[in-house]
Amino acid sequence: MQSLYTNGLEHLYDAMYQTFINYEEEYLFYSTLLNKYKKNQVLEMGSGTGNLAKYFVANGFDYHGLDYSADMVALASQKLSKKHFIQGDMRDFKLNQTTQSIIITGRTSSYLLSNKNVHNALHAIYNNLENQGILCFDFIDANRFIKSIKGGVNMEHAATYKQKTYYRESFLTPTTSNNIMFNWNAKYYEVTEDSKKLITQDDSEVRAFTKNEWELFLYLNDFELIECIDKPSYMFDTYVMVARKMAQKNPNVV
Numbered sequence: 001m002q003s004l005y006t007n008g009l010e011h012l013y014d015a016m017y018q019t020f021i022n023y024e025e026e027y028l029f030y031s032t033l034l035n036k037y038k039k040n041q042v043l044e045m046g047s048g049t050g051n052l053a054k055y056f057v058a059n060g061f062d063y064h065g066l067d068y069s070a071d072m073v074a075l076a077s078q079k080l081s082k083k084h085f086i087q088g089d090m091r092d093f094k095l096n097q098t099t100q101s102i103i104i105t106g107r108t109s110s111y112l113l114s115n116k117n118v119h120n121a122l123h124a125i126y127n128n129l130e131n132q133g134i135l136c137f138d139f140i141d142a143n144r145f146i147k148s149i150k151g152g153v154n155m156e157h158a159a160t161y162k163q164k165t166y167y168r169e170s171f172l173t174p175t176t177s178n179n180i181m182f183n184w185n186a187k188y189y190e191v192t193e194d195s196k197k198l199i200t201q202d203d204s205e206v207r208a209f210t211k212n213e214w215e216l217f218l219y220l221n222d223f224e225l226i227e228c229i230d231k232p233s234y235m236f237d238t239y240v241m242v243a244r245k246m247a248q249k250n251p252n253v254v
């Protein structure tokens with residue numbers, strides 16, 4: 001899924017994902033959690049083209065988004081305002097001041113391909129959260145999803161946005177990497193009544209996790225797991241974890 005985030009294809013991502021994901025519902029889900037823990041300040045990591053940001057900003061949250069792709073950041077800044085977005089890497093970032101909460105949505109955690117990536121991200125998140133700050137993130141549940149694609153599975157998704165119809169053909173298959181990963185080979189088309197034009201092809205390896213893995217990663221990085229929510233969502237079986245920053249017990253982990 002890397003090539004969709006840059007070189008002009010961020011516009012294709014923006015169009016297609018507004019059909020795949022109901023961002024208003026996503027907002028209601030995450031804002032309800034943040035309100036429950038009395039957090040009005042939020043940093044979204046992997047903020048993409050700002051589709052979720054729009055709702056946080058409109059509803060008075062003190063919102064910032066961080067994304068690795070300069071092109072995604074530029075498009076989000078154009079749609080909302082530059083002041084909300086920064087280019088950065090969730091595995092190594094430093095805000096000017098700590099924030100009350102951090103969210104990672106849209107299965108962006110799938111890009112933490114190695115355990116070192118996970119520890120580095122949790123270490124950076126820890127350092128950028130205020131004491132008792134809240135971390136919410138979703139992840140692809142390996143126990144369900146990887147079983148469902150054993151042997152390889154084809155999936156098709158269509159999206160219509162601003163009178164244009166796009167089509168994605170995916171082939172998903174588990175790999176034999178060190179972690180629980182799968183190959184996602186995707187072809188993107190623009191479809192009209194009489195043609196189907198290939199726009200781009202994207203082959204990447206992404207990661208799924210078990211709940212137990214995240215429980216341990218969080219514990220080792222001094223987060224207390226407070227909720228684990230089974231969240232129905234498009235394409236993948238997904239859990240959302242809610243964790244609280246605790247006093248540091250073991251500073252030598254990373």
Ligand SMILES: C[S@@+](CC[C@H](N)C(=O)[O-])C[C@H]1O[C@@H](n2cnc3c(N)ncnc32)[C@H](O)[C@@H]1O
Binds near residue numbers: 005021045072088091
């Ligand atoms: C699946 S998209 C999700 C975007 C957005 N959250 C949404 O729901 O539309 C993943 C995003 O994570 C970003 N990303 C991938 N690796 C990253 C990293 N190491 N640090 C920050 N952002 C990253 C990508 O550039 C992309 O915008």
